[in-house]
Amino acid sequence: MRAQDGTPMSPGHSHVSCARHTPNECPAVREVLNRIGDKWSVLVVVLLGHETRRFSELRRMIEGISQRMLTLTLKGLERDGLVTRTVYPTIPPRVEYRLTQLGRSLLTPIKGLETWARKNRQNIQSARETYDAKESSNRALVIAAGR
Numbered sequence: 001m002r003a004q005d006g007t008p009m010s011p012g013h014s015h016v017s018c019a020r021h022t023p024n025e026c027p028a029v030r031e032v033l034n035r036i037g038d039k040w041s042v043l044v045v046v047l048l049g050h051e052t053r054r055f056s057e058l059r060r061m062i063e064g065i066s067q068r069m070l071t072l073t074l075k076g077l078e079r080d081g082l083v084t085r086t087v088y089p090t091i092p093p094r095v096e097y098r099l100t101q102l103g104r105s106l107l108t109p110i111k112g113l114e115t116w117a118r119k120n121r122q123n124i125q126s127a128r129e130t131y132d133a134k135e136s137s138n139r140a141l142v143i144a145a146g147r
Helices: 027-036 041-048 055-061 067-079 101-105 107-145
Strands: 083-088 094-099
Touching (some): 041 083, 055 067
């Protein structure tokens, strides 16, 4: 059996590439993008990089994150197999986080996105300025027309 694009499919495999469908038709992709696309997850992954860090160390490194949000972010990353959590039986308990092999594999696309963002930063800023000027002009026209 072959997919619509002619690529072979395994027996029982009936759907085609997610790229041809809406996100709702591709829940696995949507779930992953929801995890890594939130406000804090990519930052936590980058900060863990190839190092093991304690919760308090991460909290100090991430300006503006609450204890609760860091906990939820780490739990989500752990649930998705990107982070592993190790509790040491000391008083007080010591908890450390590190990326799994799967989590480390995410560093490559994150680095690519960072490179893209740096390369296109000026183009994005110019587009924003053009858009904002146009919106400001449109608002002025609407206000003037309402008089």
